[in-house]
Amino acid sequence: MLIVQKYGGTSVGDLERIRNVARRVAKVRREGHDVAVVVSAMSGETDRLLGMAHEMHEAPSERELDLLLSSGERVTIALLAMALEAEGVGAMAFTGRQAGIETDAEHTRARIERITGERLKAALSEGKVAVVAGFQGISPHSDVTTLGRGGSDLTAVAVAAAVKADRCDIYTDVDGVYTADPRIVSGARKLDRICFEEMLELASLGAKVLQTRSVLFAMRHSVPLQVLSSFTDEPGTLVTEEDKDMEQVAVSGVTYDRNQAKITLGRVPDHPGVAASIFEKVSAAGILIDMIIQNVSHEGTTDISFTVPKVDLRKVKEALATITVGDTSLSVEAEQDIAKISVVGVGMRAHSGVAAQMFAALSAEKINIKMISTSEIKISCVIDERYTELAVRALHDAFSLGNPGGEGT
């Protein structure tokens, strides 16, 4: 097999941990597999560099910032290649540029446009482990770019796609994807498999294992992912294309997100184009709207509610303040103490009644539902934040997620 492994900053946080990673890679190599390894900067290094940059300039140039930050991964790839050689395993280190990771010119948040991976393929075909710097690429102007949050995962998936790897193993500090947050639900169970669509919903709903963009890239290029821990030898959770087995379970997991705020606009004139102009203003400010609800109309006006990330609340209010509708100004009300609780599962497509079962479970705990949104494989409810843990546990029980095989409605 050809396997791409990715280790984050914590896994390569000091020299002893880098040696540990080298031993893990060497073991897999000795089992006869070809291996490419993607690594982040040593934990703390990126913050240290950022700190220096901000001492130099309150708003440092993003081009120079990327150049600065990219030095962190250069150190780890060189050291890991050396550690592998010390383990008797041939290895070569490659920067983002050398790996052929071509991005756009959006410094600090670049998007991968193409990855050639020629030098990686050459090294692999010589039996060497290719050690690749995560998080970085090269712009059309031949400048170093960084990929933003979750960038190293994205590098790993892109490398896996480029070298046509059989699997991309993402090592993290958790050992897989769970049916619910184990810190809240003691009976939460690690999932053996999950499909890309479910993983996407979980990522976008706040489960912090993988970033949406990496899952999307893997899905688009059909790269099977495995999420697992670098501190144990247990298998993790495999994220792959949907297969027949998965369809038997209606709900795979319960997740929650406390980072949203709810905005309610009162007395919005109920005629065509008004709602559109409101959401245009908000999205022009670069804010991602999640759920939207419009109530029935009373006397020519209506109420509109929607959720936005809490951190963007100030920006949303500023954007809304610029809107005037005739003589009346909009009434804007923000609610911050909310949580979004979601159940996710591809099996919902085949099973009816999941929504009803969810509402019943919440109602049995006397939890009021403020907003509802659904997709083909997800149902989300906004509730009062203080009921978050209670709701997650109730839903985990209601769908019997603690039992292997799930609830099988």
Next chain:
Amino acid sequence: MLIVQKYGGTSVGDLERIRNVARRVAKVRREGHDVAVVVSAMSGETDRLLGMAHEMHEAPSERELDLLLSSGERVTIALLAMALEAEGVGAMAFTGRQAGIETDAEHTRARIERITGERLKAALSEGKVAVVAGFQGISPHSDVTTLGRGGSDLTAVAVAAAVKADRCDIYTDVDGVYTADPRIVSGARKLDRICFEEMLELASLGAKVLQTRSVLFAMRHSVPLQVLSSFTDEPGTLVTEEDKDMEQVAVSGVTYDRNQAKITLGRVPDHPGVAASIFEKVSAAGILIDMIIQNVSHEGTTDISFTVPKVDLRKVKEALATITVGDTSLSVEAEQDIAKISVVGVGMRAHSGVAAQMFAALSAEKINIKMISTSEIKISCVIDERYTELAVRALHDAFSLGNPGGEGT
């Protein structure tokens, strides 16, 4: 004017010093000059990275070592560019690759083969300060290389040649080139000007201000150099092509080198080819021979003496041990307590009697001369090491180097 400035690791040793460099550069920029700045890694950083490499592998791969070490200058160029922007001066940082510094593939000691400097010229023509990473380049295989000792000086000179700078200012922790080591000769005088040939001799004779390779590169490309201190505002020493003024002085400086050892081979058969085979062996071991003396022949054998760097003494003895001359083995005698004292000056070409004056001055102090070698602009004597300071002071006096204008024989 278009000026290239180079600051070493001490000058950019911490954030405050980087800010100081930014202020210096900004001042020159505001005076209307175009500026490119070459910087080293922050002092201590290269050693820190080397230390980590050797913890990973006792003999780390040189390719990966170069990749690792090159991260040091990336940090300084990014931070310096940010500090310049904070001073209100437009700046852009460039790695060795981005500056177009193309080298051979000899990792850790690469030679510059070509420098295009296209991006530097573009930045300069936009009125920006180009901040360039010293010490690094790019191999024909597109791998990062480092230039070895004195590499950042070499980068500065190469950049100056590429952008056709009017001057290349090398900032160091000394404020110029002196007539003798000021730690030994209290009356040593800073030279305002010196020519490339003299600087070359001084560099090769052990004066540590500039490395031979940088001076050679500057001479070949006619780049005027200035050696000066980054901690004062005094002008330094200008190193340029020879001009008429210089020729009036027979001797510009006195220098010494305590890092040589003297080898004497006894009973060497005095027939053609023997000496050649001996020196072939030594140079095949990669050892640089400096002075060579062959005594007159006695009964078909002769004595040969030569000097080599002390650090290579063991390797020299090993190389010589492999030589058998008929049945007799070579008698090898090593003397370590020696010093080489030299006087240097382009004026010697026009002035006779400098050698005689030198020998007389040493003899007046009862210092025995063990070996002599001369070039057009230099006379060197090997003496007993314990007389080093005495000899340097005697020669400094004899040639009146403490007086501006020198001794003017």
